[in-house]
Amino acid sequence: MAGSTDDQEFCLREVLDVFKSCLTENKEVVIDNYVAGWRGLVRFMNSLGSVFSFISKDAVSKIQVMVNYRNGKNGEQYATIQSMVTYELESELVDLAKRGSFPESGCRTLLRLHRALRWLQLFLERLRTSAADSKTSVMCADAYNESLAQHHPWIVRKAAGVAFCALPGRATFFEVMNVGPPEQVVAMLGDALPLISEVYQVTEDLYAKHNLLNLP
Numbered sequence: 001m002a003g004s005t006d007d008q009e010f011c012l013r014e015v016l017d018v019f020k021s022c023l024t025e026n027k028e029v030v031i032d033n034y035v036a037g038w039r040g041l042v043r044f045m046n047s048l049g050s051v052f053s054f055i056s057k058d059a060v061s062k063i064q065v066m067v068n069y070r071n072g073k074n075g076e077q078y079a080t081i082q083s084m085v086t087y088e089l090e091s092e093l094v095d096l097a098k099r100g101s102f103p104e105s106g107c108r109t110l111l112r113l114h115r116a117l118r119w120l121q122l123f124l125e126r127l128r129t130s131a132a133d134s135k136t137s138v139m140c141a142d143a144y145n146e147s148l149a150q151h152h153p154w155i156v157r158k159a160a161g162v163a164f165c166a167l168p169g170r171a172t173f174f175e176v177m178n179v180g181p182p183e184q185v186v187a188m189l190g191d192a193l194p195l196i197s198e199v200y201q202v203t204e205d206l207y208a209k210h211n212l213l214n215l216p
């Protein structure tokens with residue numbers, strides 16, 4: 001990703017721009033860009049401290065599964081989420097009801113990231129509309145409870161709750177984003193959110209159409 005390979009130069013705008021570039025003209029979601037977006041987010045999360053490492057480890061391993069498919073012999077089939085779904089379903093490479101021969105199918109792996117994208121969308125929307133004295137930990141927990149938490153067992157929810165308490169306050173959080181003064185952060189979020197939401201919705205509709213929203 002141009003310009004954001006160095007932690008010092010990290011800017012969240014560039015990361016969110018990558019999500020903007022995910023959608024092709026005919027509304028397909030490009031996996032390389034989707035995965036690059038997640039990489040940038042993970043880098044941002046790592047810069048917030050090591051309490052988040054259990055979260056980033058899981059995200060990194062899912063990102064790696066997708067990268068391996070892209071680099072594998074059927075890489076072309078994994079160019080977009082749409083082509084992946086078609087390919088994996090037609091070739092019967094997905095465990096549909098319970099985990100079996102394909103515990104790391106592209107479809108189920110991407111579904112985990114997709115659910116996390118819903119968390120991101122809700123969290124960024126809260127950040128965007130928050131007052132200067134709002135608590136990031138509360139915004140993050142609310143977004144999580146409304147989305148990802150519903151798919152996580154108690155122990156993961158508990159650990160996530162502990163990690164959220166370690167989030168820096170809104171002012172510091174905005175500084176780490178490295179986008180500029182708070183008004184600029186808010187404006188940047190306003191630009192980025194509709195596109196992130198669109199990527200989310202296109203994926204959600206595709207998964208719903210193929211009955212893949214509950215893949216084990």
Ligand SMILES: CCCCCCCCCCCCC/C=C/[C@@H](O)[C@H](COP(=O)(O)O)NC(=O)CCCCCCCCCCCCCCC
Pocket residue numbers: 012041042044045048052054055058059112113115116119140144148152156160167177216
């Ligand atoms: C900045 C604060 C970061 C808060 C992150 C909120 C998300 C909390 C997720 C907690 C996940 C705990 C780790 C374990 C997950 C897995 O059990 C679970 C299920 O996987 P399985 O079916 O293979 O077993 N995995 C998942 O649900 C995928 C989780 C992926 C999480 C990616 C989070 C990346 C966060 C990027 C933060 C960027 C913030 C930018 C805001 C300006």
